Amino acid sequence: MxxxxxxxxxxxxxxxxxDGMWINAEITPSKNIDKFNDFFLAIVDEENDxxxxxxxxxxxxDSNWYIIDDENxxxxxxxxxxxxxxxxNWRWR
Structure with missing residues (x-):
């Protein structure tokens, strides 16, 4: 995927x-993910709003995020x- x-x-x-409605996995990032690092850190930081x-x-x-599965x-x-x-971690729409 x-x-x-x-x-x-x-x-x-x-x-x-x-796990129920949630899917957990490992991601091997491309260099394109770098600009989202602060965004993702903020999303997963449970200590701050x-x-x-x-x-x-x-x-x-949400409509801008998607996964291409193994069948393309x-x-x-x-x-x-x-x-x-x-x-x-993600949920399907």
Whole structure:
């Protein structure tokens, strides 16, 4: 599987596990993910409130995030949580 934002490839996803509605996996990031690092850190930081006004509106639009599965099908996801240890969690839309 592959993670995309709009038409930008952000990384390969592997070792997928399903836990109820959530999917957990590992991501091998592409260099394109670098600009999202602060955004993802803010999303997963449970100690602080996430301030939407600090980020690009396109990044906050769930319809811009998707995964290409192993059969090359595009599947929409809600904004993923990408952790510093390169764990990724998401839900299908």
């Amino acid at each position: 592959k993670l995309y934002f709009l038409n930008e490839f952000l990384g390969d996803i592997r070792n997928i596990n399903v 996430f301030e939407e006004t600090n980020y690009n509106e396109e990044w906050l639009d 099908r595009r599947k929409g996801i809600y904004i993923p949580a990408v952790y510093p240890d390169r764990e990724i």
